[in-house]
Amino acid sequence: MSQKGGHKARKRFGQNFLHDPGVIERIVRAINPKPEDAIVEIGPGLGALTEEILAINPRLQVVELDRDLIPVLRTKFFNYPEFRIHEADALKFDFSQLVEDRPLRIIGNLPYNISTPLIFHLLGQAGVVQDMHFMLQKEVVQRLAAVPGDNNYGRLGIMAQYFCKVQPLFEVGPGAFKPAPKVDSAIVRLVPHETLPHPAMDLATLQAVVRTAFNARRKTLRKALGGMISAEQLQSLGIDDGLRPENLSLADYVHIADFLYDQKSGTGDEVSND
Numbered sequence: 134m135s136q137k138g139g140h141k142a143r144k145r146f147g148q149n150f151l152h153d154p155g156v157i158e159r160i161v162r163a164i165n166p167k168p169e170d171a172i173v174e175i176g177p178g179l180g181a182l183t184e185e186i187l188a189i190n191p192r193l194q195v196v197e198l199d200r201d202l203i204p205v206l207r208t209k210f211f212n213y214p215e216f217r218i219h220e221a222d223a224l225k226f227d228f229s230q231l232v233e234d235r236p237l238r239i240i241g242n243l244p245y246n247i248s249t250p251l252i253f254h255l256l257g258q259a260g261v262v263q264d265m266h267f268m269l270q271k272e273v274v275q276r277l278a279a280v281p282g283d284n285n286y287g288r289l290g291i292m293a294q295y296f297c298k299v300q301p302l303f304e305v306g307p308g309a310f311k312p313a314p315k316v317d318s319a320i321v322r323l324v325p326h327e328t329l330p331h332p333a334m335d336l337a338t339l340q341a342v343v344r345t346a347f348n349a350r351r352k353t354l355r356k357a358l359g360g361m362i363s364a365e366q367l368q369s370l371g372i373d374d375g376l377r378p379e380n381l382s383l384a385d386y387v388h389i390a391d392f393l394y395d396q397k398s399g400t401g402d403e404v405s406n407d
């Protein structure tokens with residue numbers, strides 16, 4: 134275990150604290166915080182980013198799960214009376230409760246062990262978000278930005294791109310953290326679309342189709358989606374059933390989901406006179 138500022142970094146909380154001033158400055162420049170913004174930081178840790186953001190935006194709010202870090206943060210930032218600490222699990226946190234007069238700007242050097250479920254949780258709250266800037270394991274940023282045909286194209290990228298424009302910004306090596314993680318990191322910006330480019334009739338159906346497809350990503354669509362839609366139905370939608378899940382675009386998945394939803398609601402609404 135590595136020790137910084139008297140606090141032992143905890144693996145189970147994914148704690149790798151930023152200590153490279155050049156990297157911290159670059160992240161803050163990418164975020165470009167303004168005094169009037171409603172900024173929320175997930176996992177402030179010992180406050181490396183927090184300190185720089187607070188100097189520009191004293192109304193910063195943070196969500197931190199490790200209760201041992203709360204007094205450290207209170208002491209360090211006692212001279213910011215508007216600074217608010219929420220001792221909570223970001224995975225369960227309702228970010229909409231923080232909205233006052235403007236959408237939120239969410240930032241964080243995220244705990245890598247929970248970053249994927251956390252991003253899914255945040256995508257569900259994209260309606261109250263102006264933008265998000267996260268430090269993530271480099272591979273997760275690649276998955277977020279992946280396009281059809283990429284090896285790492287899958288559920289995370291499709292759902293992130295359903296809700297947001299995904300912009301990978303820059304990479305950060307392990308030496309910027311203490312303790313140094315075993316992986317490379319990268320910063321990504323996610324900006325929720327003002328109007329969804331490919332709105333699905335029913336989000337749950339889209340999620341089910343994408344999940345089912347990528348549970349069998351090496352199979353053909355005919356097999357991977359066999360329990361949901363027939364080869365003939367895929368063809369009737371203009372989709373080659375011999376392709377693999379990684380070949381379909383977001384628009385294709387929405388197309389399949391809308392077809393299934395239409396069918397389901399159509400059947401459900403039918404009144405039989407027999």
Ligand SMILES: C[S@@+](CC[C@H](N)C(=O)[O-])C[C@H]1O[C@@H](n2cnc3c(N)ncnc32)[C@H](O)[C@@H]1O
Pocket residue numbers: 146147148149150151152175176177178179180181182196197198199202221222223224241242243244245247
């Ligand atoms: C990678 S560290 C980043 C710390 C700090 N922002 C920095 O850059 O030095 C991740 C932080 O997220 C916190 N954390 C872990 N799981 C969390 C959760 N479920 N909800 C909120 N914070 C969490 C950890 O305690 C830690 O402070």
